[in-house]
Amino acid sequence: MKPMTRIEQSLATAIAGSEAPGGPPRLAGAIRHAVFPGGARIRPQLCLAVAQACGDDDPGLSEAAATSIELLHCASLVHDDLPCFDNATTRRGRASVHYAYGESLAVLAGDALIVLAFQALAEAATQSPARLAPLLATISHGVGMPFGIVAGQAWECEPRVSLTQYQRAKTGALFTAATMAGAQAAGANAAPWRALGDWLGEAYQAADDIRDVAGDPLVLGKPVGRDAALLRPSAAAELGLEGAIALFDHLVAGAIEAVPPCKGADQLRALVRMEAERLVPQAMCADLLRAAA
Amino acid sequence: MKPMTRIEQSLATAIAGSEAPGGPPRLAGAIRHAVFPGGARIRPQLCLAVAQACGDDDPGLSEAAATSIELLHCASLVHDDLPCFDNATTRRGRASVHYAYGESLAVLAGDALIVLAFQALAEAATQSPARLAPLLATISHGVGMPFGIVAGQAWECEPRVSLTQYQRAKTGALFTAATMAGAQAAGANAAPWRALGDWLGEAYQAADDIRDVAGDPLVLGKPVGRDAALLRPSAAAELGLEGAIALFDHLVAGAIEAVPPCKGADQLRALVRMEAERLVPQAMCADLLRAAA
Numbered sequence: 001m002k003p004m005t006r007i008e009q010s011l012a013t014a015i016a017g018s019e020a021p022g023g024p025p026r027l028a029g030a031i032r033h034a035v036f037p038g039g040a041r042i043r044p045q046l047c048l049a050v051a052q053a054c055g056d057d058d059p060g061l062s063e064a065a066a067t068s069i070e071l072l073h074c075a076s077l078v079h080d081d082l083p084c085f086d087n088a089t090t091r092r093g094r095a096s097v098h099y100a101y102g103e104s105l106a107v108l109a110g111d112a113l114i115v116l117a118f119q120a121l122a123e124a125a126t127q128s129p130a131r132l133a134p135l136l137a138t139i140s141h142g143v144g145m146p147f148g149i150v151a152g153q154a155w156e157c158e159p160r161v162s163l164t165q166y167q168r169a170k171t172g173a174l175f176t177a178a179t180m181a182g183a184q185a186a187g188a189n190a191a192p193w194r195a196l197g198d199w200l201g202e203a204y205q206a207a208d209d210i211r212d213v214a215g216d217p218l219v220l221g222k223p224v225g226r227d228a229a230l231l232r233p234s235a236a237a238e239l240g241l242e243g244a245i246a247l248f249d250h251l252v253a254g255a256i257e258a259v260p261p262c263k264g265a266d267q268l269r270a271l272v273r274m275e276a277e278r279l280v281p282q283a284m285c286a287d288l289l290r291a292a293a
Numbered sequence: 294m295k296p297m298t299r300i301e302q303s304l305a306t307a308i309a310g311s312e313a314p315g316g317p318p319r320l321a322g323a324i325r326h327a328v329f330p331g332g333a334r335i336r337p338q339l340c341l342a343v344a345q346a347c348g349d350d351d352p353g354l355s356e357a358a359a360t361s362i363e364l365l366h367c368a369s370l371v372h373d374d375l376p377c378f379d380n381a382t383t384r385r386g387r388a389s390v391h392y393a394y395g396e397s398l399a400v401l402a403g404d405a406l407i408v409l410a411f412q413a414l415a416e417a418a419t420q421s422p423a424r425l426a427p428l429l430a431t432i433s434h435g436v437g438m439p440f441g442i443v444a445g446q447a448w449e450c451e452p453r454v455s456l457t458q459y460q461r462a463k464t465g466a467l468f469t470a471a472t473m474a475g476a477q478a479a480g481a482n483a484a485p486w487r488a489l490g491d492w493l494g495e496a497y498q499a500a501d502d503i504r505d506v507a508g509d510p511l512v513l514g515k516p517v518g519r520d521a522a523l524l525r526p527s528a529a530a531e532l533g534l535e536g537a538i539a540l541f542d543h544l545v546a547g548a549i550e551a552v553p554p555c556k557g558a559d560q561l562r563a564l565v566r567m568e569a570e571r572l573v574p575q576a577m578c579a580d581l582l583r584a585a586a
Contacts, residue, residue: 022458023439027447031438079404084396103377107400108447111372114404115437118411122429132425136415144408145324146316154320154401165315 003052007044010063011035011070014120018112030101030109031116034074039092042275043178044070046200049271050182050193053264057186061131064124065185068117068139069178075113076149076174078106085153114143128187135184142177149174163238171208172201195258200272203251207279209236210244214288241292245285252276296345300337303356304328304363307413311405323394323402324409327367332385335568336471337363339493342564343475343486346557350479354424357417358478361410361432362471368406369442369467371399378446407436421480428477435470442467456531464501465494488551493565496544500572502529503537507581534585538578545569 001009015035019028044066051062081088081096082103089099098106118136125132142148152170155161176197180190213236236244252272259268294302308328312321337359344355374381374389375396382392391399411429418425435441445463448454469490473483506529529537545565552561 018438020439023444024447024451026450027438027444075404079400082400084400102450104450105447107372107375107377108443108450111368111403111407112438112443114407115433115441115443118429119433119437122426122433125426129423129426132429133415133418133422136411136425136429140408140412140415144412145311145320145405146313148408150401150405150408151316151320154317154398157319157395157397157401158317 003045003048004041006059006063007041007048007066007070008038010067010120011038011044014067014071014116017119018116026101027105027108027112030097030105031112033095033100034078034097034109034113035071037092038070038074040275040278041070042204043073043174045271046175046197047178047182047185049264049268050179050196051186053262053268054183054186054188058128058131060124061128061135062182062185064121065135065139065181066178068121069142069174069181071113071117071120072139072143072149073174075110075117076143076153078113079110080153082106085156131184131187134190135181138180138184138190139177142173147173148177163235167202167205167235168198171205172198175201175204192260196255196260196268199251199255199258200275203248203255203276204279206235206244206248206251207276209234210241210248210280210288212236213241213244214284241288245280245289248276248280296338296341297334299352299356300334300341300359300363301331303360303413304331304337307360307364307409310412311409319394320398320401320405323390323398324405326393327371327390327402327406328364330385331363331367333568333571334363335497336366336467338564339468339490340471340475340478342557342561343472343489344479346555346561347476347479347481351421351424353417354421354428355475355478357413358428358432358474359471361414362435362467362474364406364410364413365432365436365442366467368403368410369436369446371406372403373446375399378449424477424480427483428474431473431477431483432470435466440466441470456528460495460498460528464498465491468494468497485553489548489553489561492544492548492551496541496548496569497572499528499537499541499544500569502527503534503541503573503581505529506534506537507577534581538573538582541569541573 015032018031047066047069048062051065056062077091078097080086081091082098088096090096097109101109117139121135121139122132143150145151147169149170152166152173155166155169176194179193179197183190183193212234235247239247255272256269259265308325311324340359340362341355344358349355370384371390373379374384375391381389383389390402394402410432414428414432415425436443438444440462442463445459445466448459448462469487472486472490476483476486505527528540532540548565549562552558
């Protein structure tokens with residue numbers, strides 16, 4: 001089965017579990033709206049690709065790890081879009097959850113998705129129960145305080161913030177959790193997989209900054225120019241567009257070099273290259289730099 | 294060590310872990326504000342009392358289960374107090390989290406507390422790793438969709454709602470999780486402990502309804518009369534004050550009878566009686582009924 005099929009099926013099973021008869025139907029709708037249809041699913045793809053590179057001997061657990069990471073990512077998007085943060089009315093090319101369902105249900109949908117992420121992991125740990133605690137530790141580290149994505153979002157509420165600290169927590173932490181959890185789900189040592197996640201997280205953030213300055217809102221599915229409007233620190237703002245593109249290329253090269261020796265290394269490197277081109281197409285860069293010259 | 298000391302120490306350890314240098318300090322402050330000083334800590338006390346009645350052979354895991362339940366309760370209070378729900382400015386006799394730290398940090402504090410609840414559990418499962426998955430399943434069931442406290446809060450956003458369904462999810466689910474998780478943390482079968490949690494959850498909700506109508510805001514530490522103001526379903530509204538007090542007495546009696554045979558049964562029954570008197574003092578009932586006559 002293709003990785004994307006495995007991810008979508010595993011997400012569908014998790015979400016269906018929260019839709020049992022007898023629950024509040026509008027919250028169920030808001031949760032489904034937050035997860036389907038999805039974006040590129042890059043974090044769960046990365047998690048599953050690392051699990052495969054490590055042998056993928058417990059496919060149900062690998063899929064649950066990937067699902068858990070994606071549900072937490074979706075939860076963070078729902079809460080980041082709230083009026084008290086970005087007040088974004090669109091997401092993935094359609095209404096954001098709070099715009100479609102109201103603020104109350106958006107808060108609760110995010111909460112329910114966080115709980116569901118851990119629940120899905122627990123339910124899948126029957127074959128390899130000893131892997132559950134380390135997986136939970138990795139994933140909660142990538143999401144919670146003091147260094148996970150919740151901490152990253154909280155840096156926007158601080159009077160002083162370093163760009164590195166902010167971006168590492170807000171974006172990098174969940175990429176790092178994705179590669180490390182992929183290894184742990186397959187019973188492998190997580191440590192050698194940390195660097196790949198770190199590089200990719202930084203690359204993704206740099207790409208997001210470039211696209212926020214240069215992107216087309218129809219392609220991104222969300223408003224552009226938000227970072228500047230919200231006075232958020234950004235690599236593109238600090239380095240200029242040319243510098244930000246050079247930084248992105250450097251980070252992608254770092255990620256490719258960071259793939260540990262394993263039988264799936266070539267496939268992983270190909271995935272990184274493909275994702276880099278999807279995020280920041282070479283043709284777009286050429287156009288942008290020509291226009292800026 | 295006294296149960297309350299164990300609970301406060303375990304909560305303090307969990308919260309300290311989220312305050313490591315390098316994290317966002319204002320969010321750390323909001324999280325601490327949400328947890329300390331606490332309320333009656335009735336849910337973790339119940340969890341620990343059941344664990345003790347079942348032998349408490351892994352005290353660290355029992356404390357983590359109690360801590361996890363309390364952190365999730367605190368998270369739900371922080372989010373319930375938000376402007377889009379109750380818009381409560383006070384909680385436990387002082388400023389609510391959103392009133393003290395702003396709405397953004399209140400949303401994030403709730404999120405971080407949910408993550409921390411699962412993280413604390415995972416970290417404590419070293420001695421008895423096989424207990425982690427069932428514990429997680431019990432606790433996430435009590436919190437998430439479709440029947441946990443998040444679902445309960447979501448019933449307030451539905452056009453039609455049954456009082457039983459609403460209260461069972463909003464309040465009862467976490468009490469049931471507390472008794473069952475207490476048993477599971479001690480390696481015991483959770484099923485016989487479900488009924489005790491169910492009865493207590495209903496009793497607690499009935500007490501809350503009575504106190505919302507009759508209570509003194511200085512004693513409760515939060516505004517009274519909120520249910521009526523927010524058009525929330527309530528036993529006191531449906532049955533009248535006398536009926537609600539009779540219901541409460543019936544539910545407490547049910548809880549006392551539901552304590553399964555075990556060596557700590559007498560202590561547990563005493564805890565239930567003491568908690569009932571704390572929640573709805575006999576003297577208060579007499580005064581209320583005299584005033585209503």
